[in-house]
């Protein structure tokens with residue numbers, strides 16, 4: 233049985249990692265999925281790789297006009313949508329003393345403002361009974377070195393999501409937070425950790441996780457499917473930690 237048969241989903245940052253694995257699983261479960269990202273070649277390749285039920289959309293979540301273009305595309309092609317996953321995100325590990333105003337603004341423009349205005353723009357198109365998933369991070373609740381700005385940008389979105397769960401209740405739109413721990417995706421190459429230091433960094437992360445390893449994008453995708461489908465029909469306003477138990481230690 234396909235759990236998302238006939239559903240339409242939009243996944244920002246669906247061209248890579250957690251978003252792409254989720255897009256793939258959602259299409260296998262019967263959904264039409266629109267994936268977004270800024271790099272046209274990566275977006276196109278990802279859509280092709282996922283298959284005919286995936287459509288690529290090149291857009292920047294930091295650009296409010298791109299949210300409007302995306303909404304127009306969804307409206308004209310599908311009339312509306314059922315699942316919106318605000319997943320695009322960036323991170324640069326830096327101690328607070330070294331954070332530049334530009335780096336601070338980039339985190340909040342993409343991770344926070346992009347999520348807020350993405351939901352504001354898409355919400356009118358989400359069909360009653362649909363749902364929203366916000367990809368936050370373990371860093372929003374657990375103190376990790378050099379994560380301060382990233383943690384703040386993600387903690388804000390978790391607060392947004394809980395408020396939205398109440399704001400959208402009359403339309404039966406559920407809003408939940410997917411909170412990954414360290415997961416093997418391309419983001420690990422964008423943290424600001426040098427190539428040479430990466431293996432030691434990842435080994436150290438793995439040693440902090442009770443599961444003894446980093447997560448895989450498919451494991452986050454299965455959690456997103458739970459939240460998006462009727463399997464999670466009575467789940468609303470939660471923060472689902474998918475982190476191999478790292479929150480506990």
Ligand SMILES: NC(=O)c1ccc[n+]([C@@H]2O[C@H](COP(=O)([O-])OP(=O)(O)OC[C@H]3O[C@@H](n4cnc5c(N)ncnc54)[C@H](OP(=O)(O)O)[C@@H]3O)[C@@H](O)[C@H]2O)c1
Pocket residue numbers: 244245246247248249250251268269270271272274275291292293294319320321322323342346367368369370371411412413414415416417418419420
């Ligand atoms: N992997 C982890 O360890 C981990 C842990 C906790 C939370 N997360 C969160 O999980 C989410 C997905 O991360 P991931 O690990 O799958 O990373 P990823 O492989 O780097 O994928 C994220 C994608 O988001 C897209 N993106 C970034 N900024 C964007 C923007 N302004 N507009 C549109 N798309 C944008 C990027 O595509 P373009 O460059 O083409 O735009 C990128 O391919 C992020 O929000 C991240 O913070 C990840």
